[in-house]
Structure formats: C-alpha cells, structure tokens
Amino acid sequence: MFEAIFYMAVVAEAMTAALAAGRRAMDWFGVCMIACVTALGGGTARDLVLQHYPLAWVANPWLLPLVSAAALLAIPLAQLVARLRWTFLVLDALGLIAFTIIGCDIAIAAGQHPVIVIVSGMLTGCVGGVLRDVLCNDVPLLFSSELYATVSIVTGAVYLVGLRFGVEREAMVVVAFCIGFPFRVLALVFKWRMPKFVYDKGEWE
Amino acid sequence: MFEAIFYMAVVAEAMTAALAAGRRAMDWFGVCMIACVTALGGGTARDLVLQHYPLAWVANPWLLPLVSAAALLAIPLAQLVARLRWTFLVLDALGLIAFTIIGCDIAIAAGQHPVIVIVSGMLTGCVGGVLRDVLCNDVPLLFSSELYATVSIVTGAVYLVGLRFGVEREAMVVVAFCIGFPFRVLALVFKWRMPKFVYDKGEWE
Amino acid sequence: MFEAIFYMAVVAEAMTAALAAGRRAMDWFGVCMIACVTALGGGTARDLVLQHYPLAWVANPWLLPLVSAAALLAIPLAQLVARLRWTFLVLDALGLIAFTIIGCDIAIAAGQHPVIVIVSGMLTGCVGGVLRDVLCNDVPLLFSSELYATVSIVTGAVYLVGLRFGVEREAMVVVAFCIGFPFRVLALVFKWRMPKFVYDKGEWE
Numbered sequence: 001m002f003e004a005i006f007y008m009a010v011v012a013e014a015m016t017a018a019l020a021a022g023r024r025a026m027d028w029f030g031v032c033m034i035a036c037v038t039a040l041g042g043g044t045a046r047d048l049v050l051q052h053y054p055l056a057w058v059a060n061p062w063l064l065p066l067v068s069a070a071a072l073l074a075i076p077l078a079q080l081v082a083r084l085r086w087t088f089l090v091l092d093a094l095g096l097i098a099f100t101i102i103g104c105d106i107a108i109a110a111g112q113h114p115v116i117v118i119v120s121g122m123l124t125g126c127v128g129g130v131l132r133d134v135l136c137n138d139v140p141l142l143f144s145s146e147l148y149a150t151v152s153i154v155t156g157a158v159y160l161v162g163l164r165f166g167v168e169r170e171a172m173v174v175v176a177f178c179i180g181f182p183f184r185v186l187a188l189v190f191k192w193r194m195p196k197f198v199y200d201k202g203e204w205e
Numbered sequence: 206m207f208e209a210i211f212y213m214a215v216v217a218e219a220m221t222a223a224l225a226a227g228r229r230a231m232d233w234f235g236v237c238m239i240a241c242v243t244a245l246g247g248g249t250a251r252d253l254v255l256q257h258y259p260l261a262w263v264a265n266p267w268l269l270p271l272v273s274a275a276a277l278l279a280i281p282l283a284q285l286v287a288r289l290r291w292t293f294l295v296l297d298a299l300g301l302i303a304f305t306i307i308g309c310d311i312a313i314a315a316g317q318h319p320v321i322v323i324v325s326g327m328l329t330g331c332v333g334g335v336l337r338d339v340l341c342n343d344v345p346l347l348f349s350s351e352l353y354a355t356v357s358i359v360t361g362a363v364y365l366v367g368l369r370f371g372v373e374r375e376a377m378v379v380v381a382f383c384i385g386f387p388f389r390v391l392a393l394v395f396k397w398r399m400p401k402f403v404y405d406k407g408e409w410e
Numbered sequence: 411m412f413e414a415i416f417y418m419a420v421v422a423e424a425m426t427a428a429l430a431a432g433r434r435a436m437d438w439f440g441v442c443m444i445a446c447v448t449a450l451g452g453g454t455a456r457d458l459v460l461q462h463y464p465l466a467w468v469a470n471p472w473l474l475p476l477v478s479a480a481a482l483l484a485i486p487l488a489q490l491v492a493r494l495r496w497t498f499l500v501l502d503a504l505g506l507i508a509f510t511i512i513g514c515d516i517a518i519a520a521g522q523h524p525v526i527v528i529v530s531g532m533l534t535g536c537v538g539g540v541l542r543d544v545l546c547n548d549v550p551l552l553f554s555s556e557l558y559a560t561v562s563i564v565t566g567a568v569y570l571v572g573l574r575f576g577v578e579r580e581a582m583v584v585v586a587f588c589i590g591f592p593f594r595v596l597a598l599v600f601k602w603r604m605p606k607f608v609y610d611k612g613e614w615e
Contacts, residue, residue, distance in 0.1 A: 018607070019609050021553070021607065022607040022608060022609025022610075023609055023610065024549050024553070024554075025554060025606050025607075025608045026549075026553040026554050026606065026607060027553060027554050027603060027604035027605060027606045027607070028604045028605055028606075028607060029552075029553065029559050029560060029604050030550075030552070030553025030554055031607050033552075033553060033559075034553070044459075048253060048458060049249075049260060049263065050263070051258045051259070053461045054461070055459060058459065058460070058522065058523075058526055061522075061523040061524075061525035061526050061529075062525070064525060064529065065525065075607045078607075078609050078611075082611055112263065112266075113263075113266040114266075115266035115267070115269060115270070116263055116266050119266075119269065130340070134339060134340065134544060135540070135544065135549070135550060135553075136549060137342065137547065137548065137549045138342065139229050139231075139340070139341060139342045140235075140340060142234075142235070142238075143226070143229070143231040143232060143234065143235025143238060143239070143340075144229075144230060144231050144232050144235055149234050149238075150234060193232060194232035194233045194234050195232060195233055196230050196231065196232045196233075197223070197226060197227040197230070197231060197232070197233060197236050197280045197283075198227060198230045199224050199227025199228055199283050200227075200228065201283075201287055253458060254454075254465060254468065255468070256463045256464075317468070317471075318468075318471040319471075320471035320472070320474060320475065321468055321471050324471075324474065335545070339544060339545065342547065343547065344434050344436075344545070344546060344547045345440075345545060347439075347440070347443075348431070348434070348436040348437060348439065348440025348443060348444070348545075349434075349435060349436050349437050349440055354439050354443075355439060398437060399437035399438045399439050400437060400438055401435050401436065401437045401438075402428070402431065402432040402435070402436060402437070402438060402441050402485045402488075403432060403435045404429055404432025404433055404488050405432075405433065406488075406492055
C-alpha cells in the first residue's frame, strides 16, 4: 500500500515535471532529465547529506527508466495531464507525505538528532522541486507558494513524536497520512501561504 | 574568541541573506532556507568534497534553528539591517576569514595537498553566497564583485605557509585575521576588483 | 594516447567555458571557477553519486591550476578561440567520449548495474556543462541542443556491451571513439536534435 503510493507519486511527479520542461521547450532527453531530478533529487540530496549510500536510484536502477518512461508518456498526454491538474496535485500531496516518512525513517535508522530527522524528511519531499526550478531557471516555487515544506515539517514532527511515545510504526504512518495529506490539500484549496517578506530597497552588498 | 566570531558571522550572513530572499518576495520558509544555504552551504560543499562526515550542521543540529531564527529576526529589522550595512559587511569579512581557517584546518587534518587545503578554505568561505545567488536566480556576485574569494585564497595560503614553517596554530590564526580582514575591508572601501573579461561576440556552441 | 585526449579535452573545455564566463562579464576568478566547474564538474557529480573518493581533482590537485591557466589563457586569445570554433567543438567531442569511457570504467570497477554504468558515463560527460549553464543563469543547453547526452549514452552502451561480450578493454575504447566521435560530429554538422516538447499552456502548480 505504502509502496503503491510511492510509485504513483514518483510517476505523477515525473509527468508534471515533464510539463515544466515542455514550457522551456526542452527536447525529450531534457524532459527525462528534469523528471529524474524532480522525482529522485530529494532522496539524492538526503542521501548525500546523511552519507546514506548507495543512493536510492543507484540501488534500484530501474527507477530511472520508470521515471523517464512516465515523463515521455506525458508528452502525448500533455492536455490530459493539464486537465487532470487536481488528480496530479492529490498524487503529489500523497507523495509528499510518503517521501517525508521515508526521509524520516532513514535518518532515524542512522541515529540522527530529531531536528535532522525532520530536516531529512523535508529534504526528501521538497528538494526535487527546487532542483527542477533551478534547472528551469526559475526562483524555486517552494519558497513562495502554498504550504508545502511546512506540511512536510509538521508531518515529520508528528511522526517522530508518535514513534518516540512508543506508537507502532505502521500506526504512525497512517496518522502521518491522515494529518499531512488533508493539510496539504486544504492548503491548496484555500491557498494557505506563509506570510511573505517583501523587501524592495535597492541592492546592497 | 574564535568561536564568538564564527557565530556572529553565521548570524550576520543569515540576516543579510534574508534581505536577498525578501528582494525575491519569498515567504518565511524561503527566508529560512536561503539563510541556511548561505550560512551553511560553504561548509556543506567542503564536507561533501572531502568526504568529511557528519556535515557540520548534522553534527550540530541546533545550527539550523539558530540560522533560521536570525533570518526571521531580520524581517522586522530589515530597515535596521540595511542601515547597518557596514556593520554587516565587517561581520561578513570576519566570517570569511573564520570560515577560511576552518576549511583549511579540516583539509589539513585530512592530510590533503596544499592546493586542496587552500581550495577547501575558499569553498568554505565562498560557496554559500554562490548557492544563495543560484537559488535567487542571479549570476553569482562572487564572480564579478569586490575581491572576496581572492581574500580567502591569500589568507589560506598565508595560514598554510605559516603552519608549514612551524609557527603555532594560535599565532597563525591571529596572523590570518590581521592580513585577511583588512584586505577584505580595503577591497570594499576602495572597490578593488579583479579585471573583468568581457566577451560579447555572439553565442557559439 | 587516451590520456593525451583527456588533457586536450579538459583544456579545450576550460577555454570555451572562459568565453561563456566572458559573456557574463565575469572577472578572472569567475572565469577560472566557471572553467573548473565545467571541466571537472561532471566527474565530481559522478564521484559524489557513486561515493568514489577521493574526487578526481582532489586526488590530482594540479588539475585545478591547469584548468585555471587554460581559462586565463583564453582571455587574450578570445578572438582565436572563437575563430577556431570547430577545432574546439572537435576537441570537446573527443572529450565527451573520453569522459564517458572514464565514467563507465569507474562504475564497472564499483560493480554497478549496467544502467548505472551508462548513467555514470553520461554524468561524467555532461554534468559539467549543465553546472556551467546554471552558474551563468541559463537554461542548460544540454536539454535542447544538438545530440550530446545521447551520444554519451549510445557510446557507453556500446562500450559496456562489448566488454560484456568479452572484447578487450583497449579494443572497446577504440570502438567507442570510432562510433561516438563521428556520431557527435555528424550531429553538429547536420544539426541533429531530439524532438522537442513544447508546451505553452499557462502555468499550473
């Protein structure tokens, strides 16, 4: 079940990343690369930071062809993907929670400090989108859009606290989904955002 | 004393990074992320390059909340930070020297070649600002502004040569500050820059 | 012979990267940094991904001064470098094949899966240019230009299959050059590109 959500989310992220590549008129290779970076970049960042080798996609090398295939499939289906916007946002929200839990689990298994556990979950869920935006030459959406990293941080904190209080892992995974997923969906529906810091005095430094 | 300079510099970098985030109208989370990347990205790059695990901020996880708090504090104090421009530039100059020395020390302890020792100091002092500019979608200031990396390289070289000649580490730290810090401040005051390479013939490749 | 190609390619990449830096009016330090990132970034990415330490340029620290010297040499010779456009493209094509083979060899020696071997060759050959474009604030050329990564992937696949069938390494290196090099040159001459995915429906997500 958890694994099914993981794969659906990876495929969904690959397909929406393909649209981002298409907006930059990239070729098919570029589409695959943007999709791989978006879907697998968060886990890669986490693994580099925690020295957790082999990287997820090196240990499971068929992840790369899977993500690339999903991205290429999005090219003829672009209209459909765009029309199914909310389906993809929902899958992405499920993926955010799944990625967060995976990131927390890996940091916990490595005996990391609670702060690092939560950061590890957040990196896993969020860095892929940042790398996509950097490669597409945009300021990362993550830093100004509807609550996303916040959802990951809250979910990771709840998950970690539950485990610390001795709740079973399986139960806490369910709790994490029951809290994080509606949180993200509500943030999208009601456009919940963090307050912005707008500073427009001339450059300095 | 050295540690006090380190923390003041981290806080100062976090606060000025927050202004950079504010110029892109980022939200509070984005402000914290830009601050963390700016203040801790140089050390992270060095640690990845030298396989020096755990990363500084993974070993001292309260660095992340500290940097985030400093960045959030800069939001209400933005006017003040801008007015204290020179105070922050001075703190940043002290930080550049402190980061350079830390980077050199870590490479020396790992038995690296002198070239790598100096590069390690330079990466520690300079990469954070490059990552900040990449995430803010700018061409890195480091590559065209007043002498900064050069100060780090010169300071690292002096520090390393001193140690090789048998001078005590404490004495060389003082020497490094006495040379590097005024060098950077003078570069700012007199706008010392490296010669630029301006090439404006049409694209090729 | 192979090593000679490697060094010529590194020097050629450093010199053309210097022109890219010059187009952004970077200073001499920026020119050296862009050259180092372009010429050595691919191998660095591969080594981080495969935990192959020490990094190539940490193990051979004189690579950094060599690349920097080549980049600085390109400043007075900019006109010449631009006029020798095709010479540099040919050297770059040779370098692409050499880098691909090196990347494959390292992954094979680490006992990686065939998919990862080919990806390792592609990362070694292609990531440097992507990092250069990110630092120059461009959308990476690699994602929309004449066949480049494709050449690396095809070359890596041929090389790997040959080795698997028991052909000697020296012979396969020659075969890889005989296939990959004309492939890249023909792609440049006839402007072979991958089909593009152009998607211009408004933003979503």
